[in-house]
Amino acid sequence: MRAVFRIPAFRLLFAGLAASMVGDALLMLVYAIWVKSLTGSNGAAGLVTLFIAVPYVLAPLGGWLVDRFRHRPFLVVANLASALMLLPLFAVRDAADVWIIYTVAALYGVSSVTIAAALSGLLKELLADDLLADANGTLQTVREGLRLGGPLAGAALFAALGGAAVAAIDAVTFLVAAVAIARMRLHEEPPAPSGLHWLSELTAGLSHIRTEAALRRMTIATAIGFLVIGINESVLFAVVGQGLHRPAAFVGVLASAQGVGAIAGGLWAGRLARGVGELAAIAIGMAAIGVADALIAFPWLPVILLGKVTGGLGLTIMITGFTTVIQRHTPGPLIGRVSTAAETLISGPQTISIAAGAALVSVADYRLLLAVVTIGMLTAAAYLWLARRLTAPLPLGPAPIGSRSQPGRDTREEARMAFIHHTTMTPTKLELLAEWLPAQSWYVGGAGSPELLKAGGFRLDDPEGEVGIELMVVVDAGAREPVAYLVPMGYRGAALEGVPGAALIGTSEHGVLGKRWIYDGVHDPVVTARLRALLRGEAVPQRQSVSDTPDPTVVVHGISPVDGSDVRINRVLRAEEAAEGAPGRLVAGWTWPDGAAARGVFATVAQR
Template identity: 50%
Template structure:
């Protein structure tokens, strides 16, 4: 199936461009918070970098409305060029008084993380047959995690020797590479056909309405939101972990590399697991593995034990990301892909932002083991919630897929009904970087 995916016209070119962009991510994301930590000496201030990065999700539905009205290819080219330009202000950062510039760039980075995956989801749905979407998502996920084997180390080393400005320029160059690659595609050259005319406010919230009326997507999204409500604590707590093990701040780089190794190992199996058990069940497995890794951080006494548990933590993430992105792409009509993707961003990133802000406070009050114990419990509860709400609906195999009835959203029959990806025998018709999360569930920028 992976060979079939890469034989699809244009996918190899798209993959090459996204790989360049993901390499830039692997360098830059850790450097932003590391830069703030170096300038201020504050774990909380470093963690707040990710809060600024998640803040644009509050405007996500409006972004989605725009994404669904512009040709996917054009939107992605412009967005990547703009993302390259947003790196330039980092050349002006020199001391603690310039931290606000890092935060401003983090906000712009977060905007890129909202709009680019939304358009990319639509482009992938347009380019690829539905039965190979999971392989495309798995290929992108494995590549992203593989880059973590070297990216964080290179980013940390470059930052240590020549400063964050150099890393920013490399990241800007990778955005431009992605823009050039996407500009050469033939797919995505025209906007999706619009549905029946509605008031613009109704169209902005149409993605959220679709999620609310699609139980499997709703409950899976809410489960991720529950997990992210606590996992965001790690953005600040990771620096407390590094200090407790008497390591320099740059040791976060090796931790990300080890996490990437675990993620690559599970990512190579992700598409097989999704095909065998279905998307929601795979999300549950991924959350449970993540919970096990978080618990291991609590128990670790030696550095090697910490590294092993971080690898386990990394192994859970691709399962969640690949399964959720495939579920989202299959269940969502093309004309709504931008708005549904960005609505998911709101539902998952808002609790993540609250979690990051809370974590920045908790790291000053609690031992890191207590914080990671809370994260373990919250992630386990999220897996349990999804298992309970979708009980009896998780036994889908590749051979049992059946077409869905047309989904009804806000009283309008959708022009592009999705295919059921999980067996829902009693479903009413139309009734988704950071150290711990790897940047919320999205295929790439």
């Protein structure tokens, strides 16, 4: 965690965000307390939560807005606008002005949605992949720590100074955040127009989640977990009243115990995610929440406190991992839409579970409801754990800040290492392949268009830095039985002469590099040369979506001198674990649509 604070820009960002989090924590309860003091109505006070939540329904629209601008300037403007939106609260005098509080609460929800999405994108621009989990965990630690005493401090300030004074403090914290972020030194390329229809642009986040295996699996698992986790909102009062026979105010003690666990989870989450991979870390967090609810069912205070600490620990690990997976598996120009789409997909089930818990807690034994939460969270954890290989662990002890170099590497070669631009391609690779694949002799699908999902693969670097090389696995999920295809591809800045017309998969407009010609790698001499180098042990396979990061899951069995030999690509992949021991074979993995991991032979060496 110390490594991320060595970056001056992150220190500024952290200071600004910490200030705004203080203001948010102070104002968290004040909206509802203010309405209650003006109207005397519990129902009117409860409506505040609804107004804050309503903007989340339109979250994808907010994500689309975020993606149209550079993230740092957007955050500066958003924080300034958030400070201004609080000013109408100075006009609140009596019950007739409650509508002002509701309006500001709704605007606060809009601010929360857009700032969170833009922050995710800014962190992705600012930090190397191996520092993202640490940064997210650090911010989550501060957020959870402030929740321990922030709302109570806000209530005390309201009682002493009034609601307008608390709003003024929060506005100042937004201004501090805007100034700190404005002072950051960070170059961001302006987003390039995608040329897509407005509806396609709006739903691009959802489409990316559907086609990116790690995101899809994580979102489904989290939705399963959130379909039960909201039950805890109401059950906690039954635990206090029926299990411990304490007054309702004792809920605050349990909430503090959860906060302690959450702080610990934030401090540990980054290291855990790097050590086991983000999906595995999220699964561990989900399992911890399930175990926590099982402990809370025992009506003994020490066990319940242990359960709350465990639950807080698991929740922070889960949230940190969730955010990090989105950042690492989403191109920069899509980060806002993917973040908000994922938030929408999991908030729906959570809302259902909150409502169900409120209705059931008065008619069912609270221990039964806790058992439901435990079963649901453990089911979600198991479902995600089975796909943990989709996010490989990152090496502990990263290279020095500001350098991506690795020991022993020739710096002249490093200067030619491919850099992964997190941007858009129009049309996408999957769209091009959906048209190109059915025309190939080795295609085994039917007459209709395939329903392709990106399922795996890796990259190779061109020493001359001219050709992008990717071996991509796509799965046709629309076939009667899913079929995995391996497509080696070469990305070029100009047309390749002397190859058959069918070798061209298509052309695409790259958001940074411009027009790209994409060729079937079997016909691209640079791609085939690098494949031969890989089979001779002279090239290092690289992670598919991360710059300058070797992929240890790609294995060559029996390094072969391939002079006078052919490299044969297995176009239709089959899981063949037993074949890994044979010489002259390139073995790697992919993921089926149900999340099951598979490994098989990608290429073999054969004499001419």
